Amino acid sequence: MAEETQTRGEAETKARAALLWRCWPDGKKFCPRCRAQKPYALAEGRLRCGACRYTFHDFTGRWLNLSGLSSAQWVDLARAFALDANTREVAQAAGVSYNTAFKALTVLRLAILAQGTDARQLFSPRTGLSDLLSNGKLCHAPESPVGEVPVYGILSQGQRVFVDMVPELSAESVLHFNHNFHLRVARLGHILITDRYKTYDGLVLCGDDRLPYHYLLRHQGTPFAESGSPFWLYARERLRQFKGLSARRFPLYLKELEMRYNRQGEDLLPMFLDALCAPIPTSTIA
Numbered sequence: 216m217a218e219e220t221q222t223r224g225e226a227e228t229k230a231r232a233a234l235l236w237r238c239w240p241d242g243k244k245f246c247p248r249c250r251a252q253k254p255y256a257l258a259e260g261r262l263r264c265g266a267c268r269y270t271f272h273d274f275t276g277r278w279l280n281l282s283g284l285s286s287a288q289w290v291d292l293a294r295a296f297a298l299d300a301n302t303r304e305v306a307q308a309a310g311v312s313y314n315t316a317f318k319a320l321t322v323l324r325l326a327i328l329a330q331g332t333d334a335r336q337l338f339s340p341r342t343g344l345s346d347l348l349s350n351g352k353l354c355h356a357p358e359s360p361v362g363e364v365p366v367y368g369i370l371s372q373g374q375r376v377f378v379d380m381v382p383e384l385s386a387e388s389v390l391h392f393n394h395n396f397h398l399r400v401a402r403l404g405h406i407l408i409t410d411r412y413k414t415y416d417g418l419v420l421c422g423d424d425r426l427p428y429h430y431l432l433r434h435q436g437t438p439f440a441e442s443g444s445p446f447w448l449y450a451r452e453r454l455r456q457f458k459g460l461s462a463r464r465f466p467l468y469l470k471e472l473e474m475r476y477n478r479q480g481e482d483l484l485p486m487f488l489d490a491l492c493a494p495i496p497t498s499t500i501a
């Protein structure tokens with residue numbers, strides 16, 4: 216028993232070192248609020264900024280701080296997720312409850328999304344993603360954001376895929392194109408996928424019960440994305456399996472799938488840990 220405790224302690228020390236190194240690559244710490252260098256050390260690992268008096272610790276203001284997981288639990292969770300484990304398997308690997316794992320995976324998905332060049336756009340009020348964060352904490356937001364349902368475009372370039380929000384379109388525009396311009400649309404639960412649109416392989420959106428799905432017109436044939444877009448064929452099977460997929464959380468899953476698709480065969484763990492250790496951009500916090 217004592218031996219087991221020690222091993223667990225060692226695992227925690229090792230995991231913490233791996234995360235600290237990613238948070239502070241050159242070991243030089245600074246204040247997360249005013250960025251002043253050389254904070255002084257207080258008891259229990261806390262630090263205080265000499266310039267603005269802010270008290271913080273090593274992970275303050277970073278994604279991994281949005282969950283109460285220990286460093287070892289974070290690393291175990293991220294490793295399992297890198298191997299494409301589902302929430303139940305991830306919970307088991309990290310030794311936490313299903314709900315804790317679900318929340319931690321939301322943090323990890325947000326952190327992954329924040330790494331993208333389109334992060335600012337995706338954290339705009341349009342998607343409702345920023346409502347998942349409040350005062351630097353993960354919070355419960357209704358599953359359906361208010362306002363128009365955003366539309367995403369799937370763009371293939373060789374083996375790579377880009378999934379972009381198309382700001383000028385909304386779910387209503389897709390319904391309009393379907394009705395008046397015969398844009399073919401297929402449905403997967405609350406998700407709609409269309410035929411080719413301009414340079415996109417297809418447009419995709421996830422609405423909720425407010426969207427008049429019954430108005431969709433059926434046109435001959437299958438939309439291109441349903442038959443000819445390798446990314447969509449890959450994403451569709453996975454989206455079917457996700458539990459808790461809602462209009463608000465849809466972009467999180469979409470961007471996760473884009474990343475997994477583009478990095479098939481790569482070890483995702485280092486990228487996941489880097490994402491978790493990155494500072495939360497202040498623009499994402501309401």
Ligand SMILES: [Zn+2]
Pocket residue numbers: 246247248249250251264265266267268269
């Ligand atoms: Zn400061």
